[in-house]
Amino acid sequence: MSAEPSGEVLAELPRVAVLAVRNGVVPVGGPETVAEAGGAVVLVGTGLAQATEALDGAATQVFAAEWRSPWSSAAACGALAPHLGSVPIVLLPATPDGRDLAPHLALALQRPLYAGALRVADGQVVQARHGGRSHLATAVGGPLVATLQPGVRSVPHGVEPTSGPVELPLAVPADRAEDSVELVAIHPPDTSTMDLSEAASIVGGGAGLGGAEEFELLARVAEALGASVGATRVVTDQGTLGHERQIGTTGVVVSPIRYLALGISGAVQHTAGLGNPDLVVSVNTDPHAPMMAMADLALTADAPATLRALAAALGVAATSDELTIGDADADVDAAADVGVLADGSP
Helix, strand or coil: EEEHHHHHHHHHEEEEEEEEEEECEECCCCHHHHHHHHCEEEEEEHHHHHHHHHCCCCCCCCEEEEECCCHHHHHHHHHHHHHHCCCCEEEEECCCHHHHHHHHHHHHCCCCCCEEEEEEECCCCEECCCCCCCCCEEECCCEEEEEEEECCCCCCCCCCCCCCHHHHHHCCCHHHCCCCCCCCCCCCCCCCCCCHHHCCCCEEECCHHHCCHHHHHCCCCCCCCCCCEEEEEHHCCCCCHHHHHHHHCCCECCCEEEEEEEEECCHHHCCCCCCCCCEEEEEEEECCCCHHHHHCEECCCCCCHHHHHHHHCCCCCCCHHHHHHHHHHHHHHHHHHEEEEEEECC
């Protein structure tokens, strides 16, 4: 890694992505943010060599700022702001760290903050409004900071870097060294309550799955699989689940690695908000449903019966009576196929 006068190098950039990295893990939406920034990215955190490798083929210019102190967004902002002052457009993914760091940077740089943007073009920022049912396009004429929603744009691959990673030396200002907020510990996310946009595995239920009883069982199955629960708009509109569990362009745009769809036909607003999962499994009685067509594994079976069989196979069914004799023979094999999600393998 080379060390250069980074302020001068960043001054030449029209825009740059800023990613907070923890133990080498690139945040959700990181590659998309790098693509929106034209390939230029500042990595700040720990395990930056691993993060740089993960962005191989997406980033053209990497500026690495190793963070050796306990993480603090205010302190990180104080160290980064002097390097970013000459870059007109600063972009961050709309993740917990990104949403925390962005307002600090906007205040330090004295710029407007555009939160949850879908696109940042020259002279215009597009944001989602009314749960994704409308877009707000704002004309901009000066420097800005914006957070980008994950899962809303494609990421080019095979991009050649213009140079090797450049070390970005950080100096925390004295007035930021003692921050009133102290990071005590980082706990693994609770899949039952975490933001759907950050879930690696999701089990989704549609109108074909049933009612409240089936979705309670779905939640237990999801917990056993280490997955989060999602649903279609029909399910959230009828009140079975909250709207924060609604997947799609009119709900939450997600980008899971694995997605299990039970009783979901696959309306365009749902599939358009799924991102590009490595594995999609669909269970539906209609073999011609759009979700079945896009699935890597499509099972023509009754979704409620398959759910009960899967629950029994995972040992989470409330009673043995939940799996009826008529359902068992037809759906235990299907549940075994679906069970590929349980060990986390794609």
